[in-house]
Amino acid sequence: MRIQATDERHYLVEVFTKLGFNHDDSQLLADTLVDADLRGISSHGIQRLAWYRRMIKEGTIIPQNKAKIIRELPGSVLVDANQNMGQLATVLATQKIIEKAKKTGVAIAVIRNSNHFGTAGYYTRLALEAGLVGVALTNTRPLVVPTNATQAFLGSNAFAFGFPASPYPFMFDGATCVVSGGKIQVHAKKGEPLPGEWAVDKDRQVVTDAQEAEDILATAAFTEGEQKGGGVLTLGGSNEENSNYKGMGNSIVIELLTGILAQGSISADTVSGKHDFSQFVMVLNPAFFGDPEVLKKDATSMLDRIRQLEHIPGKEIWVPGDREYRLLAENKEKGVTIDEKTYQEMKEIGTELGIDVP
């Protein structure tokens, strides 16, 4: 089913307010979820609401806590999310470094003691709105098996990068591993086999049964100790010959810039109770390097040339952002798509909190 984004937003603001967030924080949280749904990233939209609510009930997320700036330098800030939602601390941090980067050319933020922060792309879009280039990273639950390993250890570790272009920005936003856990979940829900080299079992054999892969991931993500095996592959697939160690390298880079720099948990240690995720955001000011309009024009021209390259008959060449901004235009008009299970959860939450469901 589809509902209008304004109705989704209204509902979410009411829910977050009832769950204990103040007015501004409720507005912001609603915006991050609506934004994801509008862009077709429904894995990070309102379908997360029941999970967030469960974590609030369990005390993993504490809605009244304020994010705190621990330290700052002209180009850097260290933020403590104070066990509240990752979105709140990361927006604070991103706003802070946007101001800094206007003076220094570049600035970074590390967020510790955090929770899930929605789509990484949300923060790079804040940078883009300020005319800046943005990068956002997060670690996650442990889902990914390093090269030659038979156990999950690394996070699916999101990487978002936004650069100004027309008619919309270059927007890369996704897990560093071959696919996110969410994509495997979608195949499991539909009862469809996995179409590529996405996951392996405890003997590092490629798994094509989506439900089997989903079970492997659930165990990897939530089990302490040694009984688990298998997980999602790094970008590059199952064999060393196709350079899957490069995918592993990209994933470890994010572990270092998030959990290690933040002195929080690495993905492997987020399995129990409290998340303790960490995030990293960087913004840089293209105006330092040249006329922003010229840079934007040059980027646009390059992306257009890529789209127009000779290609396999019947296929198109899409660059990062194309899918998202096409869906954004469509969903703004037609409303966002909500699956049946999520709509049931929305109704339960509505009944419990005394809120009308759109």
Added chain:
Amino acid sequence: MRIQATDERHYLVEVFTKLGFNHDDSQLLADTLVDADLRGISSHGIQRLAWYRRMIKEGTIIPQNKAKIIRELPGSVLVDANQNMGQLATVLATQKIIEKAKKTGVAIAVIRNSNHFGTAGYYTRLALEAGLVGVALTNTRPLVVPTNATQAFLGSNAFAFGFPASPYPFMFDGATCVVSGGKIQVHAKKGEPLPGEWAVDKDRQVVTDAQEAEDILATAAFTEGEQKGGGVLTLGGSNEENSNYKGMGNSIVIELLTGILAQGSISADTVSGKHDFSQFVMVLNPAFFGDPEVLKKDATSMLDRIRQLEHIPGKEIWVPGDREYRLLAENKEKGVTIDEKTYQEMKEIGTELGIDVP
């Protein structure tokens, strides 16, 4: 054959001096090539010398030119390599931003009007020696076919990342595509087939004959216009199902941060004469986020845990840096390996310039 690194260095300093570089620049250039050979990255070692010399003769590289700082802010610097070797401008830029990052926490440099800059890892190691985290990027000749495309357009675009760890740093340094052109060249020289999904022809069929792949790359790298087809695959291989668009995304990110930010050429436009490569370097100061010794210990512990994960019987789990630092220890003792063709070139250059070959 093997020669001692000190002999290689001595020879190279003499050659670069005779080619018109001043004493300091000759020392630095020799160091970058010896460093690559010591680490087993022979594609970027002394085997590049004949190519560098040819570009100097042709006027693509002008040894007397000085790199210039065009603009700076507290966290940023824009450098013009002034059509001299990329190594000279990038060392200048990296030293500059190391000083800046000590005050601001992070700093970036963009280098325009540059040439080949050796291994990207060299500059991240400069950062590591100063106790900082380093990132270095460069664009290259066009070798890489985007998802669904049948033409090369993107560079093999190197990404290096260094983070302090014991007994040696985490060092990731490589092409963002599935393999570098150099690796295909090695297979062609040995007459061995390509073992993975590395390259495709003009119909986007995977090529396993190394010489055929090598011919495709040579055409892609040096031909203007439309007659070329095929190239190296992005990380993720030939099929969209294995998320090769993520590898494409990583490659485009580097195009944006190098050629576009520098207002130089994108990889696709470096095919004729003058290289006009661009580079990007970032350093950040881990001491801002926590005690550097603790961060180093945490990183080391994570890397050790990865190395010790359960794995396929008979295989090892290596993390980025392991191969390089093992070879460094071995080559420091036994000398660096020089292939026969390179040694012939060294002799020819020696005869021409009146320099004894080690």
